[in-house]
Amino acid sequence: MSDWESDKSADWGDKPVEPEKESKPFFGRKSPKLPPESGRDWKLIEKLVMSLQAEQRRSRRWGIFFKFLTFGYLIALLFMIKFPLGDSFEGVAGKHTALVEVNGPIASDELASADNIVGSLRTAFEEPNSVAVILRINSPGGSPVQAGYVYDEIKRLREEYPEKKVYAVISDIGASGAYYIAAAADEIYANRASLVGSIGVVAGGFGFTGVMEKIGVDRRLYTAGDNKAFLDPFSPEEEEEVMFWQSVLENTHQQFIEAVKQGRGDRLADDERLFSGLVWSGEQAVELGLADGLGSASHVARQIIGQEELVDYSRRKSPFQDIVDQLGVAFGEGFASQLVESRLELR
Incomplete structure (x- = not known):
């Protein structure tokens, strides 16, 4: 036996010799083992x-x-x-009573603006099949300018179409500028619990001079014209300015009183409180002559006019405008306008 053969172990031929494992490059199929x-x-x-x-x-x-x-x-x-506004009536057929709504605050930027109300009234009067016109009112009032415009137009239309009467029907409230409009009608009706009247004028604002002094803010105002900064809320109140503004309110109030007297005539009771700005229930309004009777729009159409079918001529917002309002656009505009505007109102 040779030395080479003697070096072999007993199980030398049983297992194959495993070749040495070659290390794979880093960018191969398997990444090198990393520490934890x-x-x-x-x-x-x-x-x-x-x-x-x-x-x-x-x-x-x-x-x-x-x-x-x-x-x-x-x-x-x-x-x-x-399609900015849509009339709520379609294809009028047959005799009927025309209905025009005055709903909400009366102002140029509201649905109850003079332009909208007057436009509906003109259409209702021009319609050959309308036998009379009902103004259904649910409004706390608003701009004396807008109310006066509607009042004058009702008077004009009554003269142009003498065969057609105008009936004002007050639901929840017909106060101030809304009653100004109602006074132009031939007759006024209300519910026994309706709020009617408030014949007066109001204007309000705020004064910030005390707050400005406390926080150390100086008012710097530059004008051309002695009264250009009239009733500035950031300046001390001047007695002469207050007196002048009160005269403007009194003058506007007198216009309101004259319109009511002209519209109601001798039906008004002799009571000095009528033009004090107080508001009355429907029952009290009838007793004082501010209203002619109690009843709803359907009651007036059926029992007073004799033509029960009502056709609404009121202008309304388009569906798309309602969608935009729901998205908050109208809320934002209304909130901003309340911050920056101070309007003279009938209430």
Whole structure:
């Protein structure tokens, strides 16, 4: 036996000799084994990347949402421009009683503006099949200018169409500027619990001079004209200015009183409180001559006019304008206008 053969073990030929494992390069199919600290770092990076991707997806979704919202808003605006207001009646057929609503505050930027009410009244009077016109009123009042415009137009239409009578019917409230309008009608009706009257004028504001002194704010106002800063809320109140403004209110109040006297005539009771700004129930209004009787619009159409069928000639907001209002546009406009405007009102 040779030395080479004697060096072999007993089980030398039983197992094949395994070749040495070659190390694979770093960029191969399998990454080198990393220490535990490195593994935690990679997991943290992976979570960070995933959260960034999720945030990007959310941002894209919100971007798409606001694009659709803007697009829908623009479409609604286009429809409002094309169809700003719609008359609520369609294809009038047969004899009927025309109905025009005065609902809400009376102001140029409200649905109960003089332009809207007068437009509806003209259409109702011009319709050959309308036998009479009912003004259904539910309003606390508003602008004396708007109310006076409607009052004058009702008087004119009554003269132009003497065969058609106008009946004002007050539901919940017909006060101040709303009663100014009602006074132009041939007759006024109300519910026994309606609020009627409030024949007066009010104007209000705020004074901030005390607050400004406490916080150390100086008022710097530059004008050309002695009274250009008339009743400035940031300046001390001047007695002469207050007296002048009171004369304006008294003059407007007198216009209101004359309109009511002209409209109601000798039906008014001899009671000095009538023009004090007080408000009365419907029953009291009948006793004082501010109203002619108790009844609803349907009662007046059926029992007084004798033509029960009512056709509504009132102008209303378009459906698209309602959608925009629900989105909060109208709320924003109303809130801003209340902050910056101070209007003379009949109430």
